[in-house]
Amino acid sequence: MSDIAHLGPIELLTPEAERSLAFFVDVMGMEIEGREGGSVYLRGWGDYQRYSLKLTESEDSGMAACGLRATSLDALRRRVAAVEGTGLGEGWGDGGRGRGPTYRFRDPDGHRFELYYEVERYEPPEHLRPSLKNQPQRYTGRGAAVKRLDHLNVLAADVRACRVFAVEALDYRLYERIELDDGSEAGAWLSATIAAHELIYTRDAHRANGRLHHVAFWVDTREECLRAADLFLDNDIHIEAAPSKHAIAQGFFLYAIEPGGNRIEVTTGGRFVFDPDEPTVVWTEAERAKGQAWGVKTVESFHTYGTPPVAGTSDDQRP
């Protein structure tokens, strides 16, 4: 129903390029699809595009850009027109590796996005050819063996402005949100499909702009989240939040900090929203204070840390 098919690829910045790459390949189990300049293109075994993650060496951590694939050329034109209407558009550019033209813009908080429609489907080399023809790539099982890019959570100084923009200009649906006692918004969970969340805005504790909270990769089962935790443990990856179940969206999570400093989630589950008129679920401050679904208190850094870290801020320490 939305003009957006899905988000991605995402370009992630890392000051520890080599160690970050080792993490995504050996621990997350992604494949290197190619390299260009200071970037490496990575994919999960279930990604239908050539890549879903572009990892780029940089002085800082954080997200450089997030692609948004439209469902058709018409849908793309509609979204570009809507974004242009907000005055946040930046114009057309070359989509880069495996993509047609992209229309670049920034959301109200300054995160860069790229709208596009044309894209190349992945063609696996011989050693990665799958046995089942409805699967883009062989399942190698290496590391956490994430299947595909799932969702993005960015921080915003003004959550409300961003979620209104996402709904009106980007055609996302708002499934759940947090409204604090003072009426301000602390988080918004948006989706372009029946999946419970694809694009999430949560409040930046430092009122900084354009920062990343986390990038989430999908696995098919909760057992794979538990298994990923064992792998993180034995690969000296810092687990920020051990596997458990979110109250919001009911997704199963595992959060870790990759060597470059960015927060990464391994996720599965979550509810499907089949009702085209699903009312938005609004969580209160008191409800959020209960912690996650099974009462796990959210670790403090989860509320404060983002990338790139805010310079000179003592409470934005990397967990």
Place this chain on the structure above:
Amino acid sequence: MSDIAHLGPIELLTPEAERSLAFFVDVMGMEIEGREGGSVYLRGWGDYQRYSLKLTESEDSGMAACGLRATSLDALRRRVAAVEGTGLGEGWGDGGRGRGPTYRFRDPDGHRFELYYEVERYEPPEHLRPSLKNQPQRYTGRGAAVKRLDHLNVLAADVRACRVFAVEALDYRLYERIELDDGSEAGAWLSATIAAHELIYTRDAHRANGRLHHVAFWVDTREECLRAADLFLDNDIHIEAAPSKHAIAQGFFLYAIEPGGNRIEVTTGGRFVFDPDEPTVVWTEAERAKGQAWGVKTVESFHTYGTPPVAGTSDDQRP
């Protein structure tokens, strides 16, 4: 992107009303939402509508009708117009319990469907109120504790005619299909969302019309399919096909025959289709002969048995 939000409720017929009801309540773990005449209205704990299954006492087994909820009033009008254009429409009627007006029609094989848009959302009574507000009902965990209606597989003498109708008149997308060596079609897997299948047509071995292959209910994990098999075993429910993984759509399955004779599936998993231009996967006769994903040979009755059984046919025995 489709005009259809989802299918359901489904009306199922049973000559063993009491035993079928006990199966859906005690073994499948559904709740009785209400009773009217010879029908009982049932729901999974994750169904947002009041009910997803209407179980009706009858001389024969089989499916009486399948609802199709449109995404909006406009979408409903478009679909009704498209169906009317095929000459298969039967006209508007009362939607019955918890639904607005429905437009009835038959697919080219004679199965009855009901298009509608207006619907009442479920309001749980006190003892079924959930702890998490993004969940329609409390999780009781009784029996297999199916979450919601997932998909429908009907048999058809002419699969191709039905799938063309589903794509053109109903706005479904065709994700996978089987084409035999003689060029005929043996199966079509269609969906209105990113889920790998919602409406399936497979060839009726007896070239009969309007028959049901199976109705599938969703659980969130493969472990729940395995657990359901243990429950079926200890409740004397005939397991036709033990839990395993399909090659087509990659769903995880468990098939059983409910006391009224209808085939029921407990399902989870399956791939998501995020590419708006996903090419249809076409399986050949040789590929299908390999069995399911892990080499399990499909049990013979799966290819021949449907409900209602074909009178006087020796090879349409209930498994």
Place this chain on the structure above:
Amino acid sequence: MSDIAHLGPIELLTPEAERSLAFFVDVMGMEIEGREGGSVYLRGWGDYQRYSLKLTESEDSGMAACGLRATSLDALRRRVAAVEGTGLGEGWGDGGRGRGPTYRFRDPDGHRFELYYEVERYEPPEHLRPSLKNQPQRYTGRGAAVKRLDHLNVLAADVRACRVFAVEALDYRLYERIELDDGSEAGAWLSATIAAHELIYTRDAHRANGRLHHVAFWVDTREECLRAADLFLDNDIHIEAAPSKHAIAQGFFLYAIEPGGNRIEVTTGGRFVFDPDEPTVVWTEAERAKGQAWGVKTVESFHTYGTPPVAGTSDDQRP
């Protein structure tokens, strides 16, 4: 190799008899095997004895006694002789429902135990007869559907004295223990089989005596622990510690407080110890400070709360 086959039945005391019973039957999914006086006898579907839990109405919570089944009559005599040698024996008594004579004694911390050998095997009534003959009872799947009593964790003012007693008088093996920087012992994990723990002593923060930390019931999969958490949530059972993995013994856990105040665990996993000469693993204070296996910080009440609560102690609040 040990003279002890396993522990249990355990007699648990509750000041909320009716609500505790509802918890064990409806939420934990145990069966009522019988009632006598103010006690109800309960069993998991995999317990081979008639019952593994005796729930007794009482003014206080806590554990009244824990049975210890010897592997043979000779083994029983050896253990009785060894206990008598410590001066802690109390003499023979009637084993009660379904058991032969029991020899009663108290461990150095005052917990009551009962050694016995003779026992009646469970014979299921018709409606609980299993399909597989190597299973004592039908799998009903009700609630968390715990399979059997697994292990016992009692608190002790002097952990070292208790674990020495358990090894020398009771023939348990010591697999893991905690030694604090001051040389004192904070915990001991003992077993009579290859299972990683069956009897656990941890330090009583209040230096009280004879108190219970928790009784653990087994499920076969981690998914069943996660499912149990959903059931606890929707049945208003306080979850003290959400499902995660212990570092010690590597068991998977879910801790909750039953209505009578006793801490209950739903557990699975853990390592098997096949080496007859397995060296005891000694955990340091620093290692314990890291939390559980995946870095989950242990909730404070876990270190302080036991049953019965210590009267007049402000920090022994029920979680």
Place this chain on the structure above:
Amino acid sequence: MSDIAHLGPIELLTPEAERSLAFFVDVMGMEIEGREGGSVYLRGWGDYQRYSLKLTESEDSGMAACGLRATSLDALRRRVAAVEGTGLGEGWGDGGRGRGPTYRFRDPDGHRFELYYEVERYEPPEHLRPSLKNQPQRYTGRGAAVKRLDHLNVLAADVRACRVFAVEALDYRLYERIELDDGSEAGAWLSATIAAHELIYTRDAHRANGRLHHVAFWVDTREECLRAADLFLDNDIHIEAAPSKHAIAQGFFLYAIEPGGNRIEVTTGGRFVFDPDEPTVVWTEAERAKGQAWGVKTVESFHTYGTPPVAGTSDDQRP
């Protein structure tokens, strides 16, 4: 209670040394502990010994020998005396890599076993050091990532003679067995611990001697069996029997044929036998005809194929 702690290491023969090694390392996820002559020593991440599998290049497939570790020196002496009493002993030899002296003998069907007590515990190199000190090796997660050797199933022309020998000379307990209508024995499930099976004898359909049915490796969860099936599929390993649940012992299984021709199982689950007087479960011919726990018919080759194959026998084809 038994004089035997566990079985293993097992020496497996393969005419396809290189491909078999690739299978055990890349697909099963075992580590190479060392090489000597034409043999490679392999281990699972949870094996406490240096190795549990010795893979030896040979003209034929099959099992060369199976170690049996006694629980103590006294236990070893008792077992050696008992075996000598049967006339099947062959005398003491060098235990080879990481083991003290071994006493070699053959069971009544001619399979070679090696009794021993002294053994070296595994010391991981730096890159395989685990995070949790109660774990012998780091969890790499490579391939199916089997944890340890679990059990052995050998074929025998005379099952009864072998199981009597295992009970009387080797101190195993008989938990389950199959007795056909003609009174002959078709299978015996024996264990030295609470695990439901460690040593299995099933009837050799060809009345050949000394053949192997399968060697089983343990994983902690059923989900890992399902995952292993996906890995086998995408690594062109022939799956003989897809994941499902056995009726006997209730273990969860996945059977495949490794490149050298030997049948390999990935297993988990199964019941624990805590009753020291557990009556042996006897399965009848009719009960076995029902197939596995959930009604899966056992594939024919499972009843006929063993290694080494019987020369010139048309129905002993490799599956």
